Amino acid sequence: MSKLSEHGSEVASNSKDYFFSEQNPKGYKQYWFVIHELTSRELKRKYARSYLGVVWSILSPLLSMVVISFIFSYMFRRSIENFPVYYLIGLTIWTLFKTATDHSMTALVDNKQLLLRAKLPKYTFILSRINTAFVNFLYSVITMLIIMFCFRIEITWRILLFIPVIFLLLLFSLGIGLILSIIYVFFADIKYLYEILLTLWMYLSAIFYPTTALPDYAQSVIYYNPIFLAIDISRSVLQYGQIPPIYEWIRLIICALISFICGILVFKKFEGNVMRKI
Amino acid sequence: MEVETNETESRELETGKVKKPEKLKRKVSKKTKNRTMQEVLEAEGNNEEKGLSPENKRPESATAIVDSESNKLEPLKKVENVTLENKEPVISIQNVTMRFMISTSDASGIKEYLIQRLKKKIAYRELLALDNVSFDVFKGEVVGIIGTNGSGKSTLLRIVSGALNPTSGKVVVDKKKVQILTLGTGFDMELTARENVYLNGSIIGYSKKFLDEHFKEIIDFAELWDFVDEKVKNFSSGMVSRLGFAIATAGGAAEILILDEVLSVGDEFFRKKSLARIKEMIHGGSTVLMVSHGMGTILDNCSKAVWIEKGKLQMIGDAKTVCRSYQNMDQR
Numbered sequence: 001m002s003k004l005s006e007h008g009s010e011v012a013s014n015s016k017d018y019f020f021s022e023q024n025p026k027g028y029k030q031y032w033f034v035i036h037e038l039t040s041r042e043l044k045r046k047y048a049r050s051y052l053g054v055v056w057s058i059l060s061p062l063l064s065m066v067v068i069s070f071i072f073s074y075m076f077r078r079s080i081e082n083f084p085v086y087y088l089i090g091l092t093i094w095t096l097f098k099t100a101t102d103h104s105m106t107a108l109v110d111n112k113q114l115l116l117r118a119k120l121p122k123y124t125f126i127l128s129r130i131n132t133a134f135v136n137f138l139y140s141v142i143t144m145l146i147i148m149f150c151f152r153i154e155i156t157w158r159i160l161l162f163i164p165v166i167f168l169l170l171l172f173s174l175g176i177g178l179i180l181s182i183i184y185v186f187f188a189d190i191k192y193l194y195e196i197l198l199t200l201w202m203y204l205s206a207i208f209y210p211t212t213a214l215p216d217y218a219q220s221v222i223y224y225n226p227i228f229l230a231i232d233i234s235r236s237v238l239q240y241g242q243i244p245p246i247y248e249w250i251r252l253i254i255c256a257l258i259s260f261i262c263g264i265l266v267f268k269k270f271e272g273n274v275m276r277k278i
Numbered sequence: 279m280e281v282e283t284n285e286t287e288s289r290e291l292e293t294g295k296v297k298k299p300e301k302l303k304r305k306v307s308k309k310t311k312n313r314t315m316q317e318v319l320e321a322e323g324n325n326e327e328k329g330l331s332p333e334n335k336r337p338e339s340a341t342a343i344v345d346s347e348s349n350k351l352e353p354l355k356k357v358e359n360v361t362l363e364n365k366e367p368v369i370s371i372q373n374v375t376m377r378f379m380i381s382t383s384d385a386s387g388i389k390e391y392l393i394q395r396l397k398k399k400i401a402y403r404e405l406l407a408l409d410n411v412s413f414d415v416f417k418g419e420v421v422g423i424i425g426t427n428g429s430g431k432s433t434l435l436r437i438v439s440g441a442l443n444p445t446s447g448k449v450v451v452d453k454k455k456v457q458i459l460t461l462g463t464g465f466d467m468e469l470t471a472r473e474n475v476y477l478n479g480s481i482i483g484y485s486k487k488f489l490d491e492h493f494k495e496i497i498d499f500a501e502l503w504d505f506v507d508e509k510v511k512n513f514s515s516g517m518v519s520r521l522g523f524a525i526a527t528a529g530g531a532a533e534i535l536i537l538d539e540v541l542s543v544g545d546e547f548f549r550k551k552s553l554a555r556i557k558e559m560i561h562g563g564s565t566v567l568m569v570s571h572g573m574g575t576i577l578d579n580c581s582k583a584v585w586i587e588k589g590k591l592q593m594i595g596d597a598k599t600v601c602r603s604y605q606n607m608d609q610r
Contacts, residue, residue, distance in 0.1 A: 030485055037480040041466055041473065048468045113464030116441045119454065119483045275442050276378065 104177025175259030
């Protein structure tokens with residue numbers, strides 16, 4: 001940015017203090033206000049016509065757990081103890097990634113009218129979708145903790161390691177989401193392609209089966225899948241109270257950073273052409 | 279400190295608006311003028327500090343020039359000799375050309391677009407929406423843009439507001455001062471009026487505090503107290519545009535106001551009210567750029583008119599003259 005533009009916004013913020021501007025320390029406050037408003041709108045929309053509303057965020061993983069456990073817990077009774085907990089951790093993390101990226105994809109196109117008037121960067125809309133997925137995730141975490149308590153899983157200090165895992169996963173999702181949102185503007189068919197990809201990805205994330213059930217070639221692949229890494233680390237710290245191996249952390253960090261940086265680069269490059277297209 | 283004074287001033291403006299005694303209004307507009315001058319001087323002072331060349335010592339130097347080709351911001355180089363009194367162009371449109379790859383089938387919404395896209399019905403052709411358009415808008419002017427449907431008026435407004443980047447040419451304007459008001463308000467139909475006020479307000483750039491303070495005023499103006507917690511999808515189109523208008527103009531006099539065909543909506547009473555509000559803003563020193571198909575609206579409000587036909591600048595000048603030639607178009 002040149003000196004001139006900076007100066008311009010300074011003058012603007014002097015004359016109108018309620019306007020958003022980067023120079024204004026209030027700018028960040030405004031920024032969060034926008035994300036907060038967009039997020040609460042998404043949440044309200046999601047449950048706009050249902051009676052139970054946000055309770056579904058807690059209930060739906062629970063019901064899914066019951067169904068899947070009913071089918072698979074017998075099948076994997078030898079390799080997995082406390083199957084419902086095992087499944088629920090995987091499901092919760094998978095759902096976070098899936099909704100975050102899937103919803104980010106349409107963030108720009110859905111908000112066409114708002115984008116025309118917005119005075120803040122376009123990626124705010126993607127951030128708000130990620131944030132929405134995160135809030136939903138927090139509700140599911142409640143379910144997860146309740147079930148863990150029911151199965152008398154011992155809670156150790158290692159549970160704190162769950163926080164950086166989620167942070168890395170969000171970073172990863174943000175990168176993917178930024179790229180998808182841009183692609184979706186120019187090539188709407190990506191929606192259907194990504195759906196297929198998600199299915200494959202889900203089956204490669206060992207959500208409801210043990211990794212030992214996979215053939216050798218798949219086992220070597222799965223340990224490079226960031227989603228599986230996040231799930232595996234979370235199971236270690238939550239269910240088994242162990243510290244996960246360092247190489248898992250490193251791989252997850254690298255994946256998250258690559259995705260995040262690529263996402264920003266792609267978004268910056270094509271951002272300018274977005275409005276012409278939608 | 280500076281911010282504080284401005285805030286009180288704008289509050290006075292607000293009261294002036296509500297009670298609207300003629301004297302007060304005049305007083306306010308004078309004050310705003312003073313403020314503008316003060317700002318101009320400030321801008322100058324700061325530029326000297328930053329060591330910019332004297333050619334740039336005009337308030338425009340406080341604006342950024344967006345060059346579509348490079349997307350870089352560069353300082354103004356050529357500046358005509360204009361006196362400071364009321365003569366600085368706040369919007370300068372320079373050789374703006376806009377090319378669209380437009381679909382040959384008429385997909386109006388995103389949904390239709392997607393459906394047709396799936397059916398592979400969409401083929402593209404190039405559309406020259408704006409062809410080398412240049413003109414300046416000066417401070418305090420009310421400029422009407424006229425032209426037949428699809429002649430590029432809305433595109434021009436979007437470029438000025440910064441939502442679109444032109445294919446070539448540039449627009450010099452301080453985007454932070456621009457407030458655009460269009461019919462597609464971006465309301466979320468599933469949310470209530472109250473929620474939409476906050477959502478839209480935040481997007482436009484109002485802070486939470488500002489919205490809390492002005493919420494009553496907004497709903498008052500839109501006359502929607504009976505529907506405040508009603509979902510917007512149950513609103514009539516007139517009610518929706520009333521709400522949109524009330525939110526967009528709640529910030530008092532935006533320095534540059536862009537109106538896209540908004541003065542011809544709502545019932546007659548609301549139209550009068552919104553016209554009055556726009557007029558107050560003009561008194562308060564706002565510069566207005568508006569698109570309207572109602573010749574009456576243009577003639578009544580605009581000091582200058584721009585006629586764009588098929589992307590080309592056809593005529594520019596006094597509102598009466600331009601409107602007359604526009605209306606005589608088919609007879610030729």
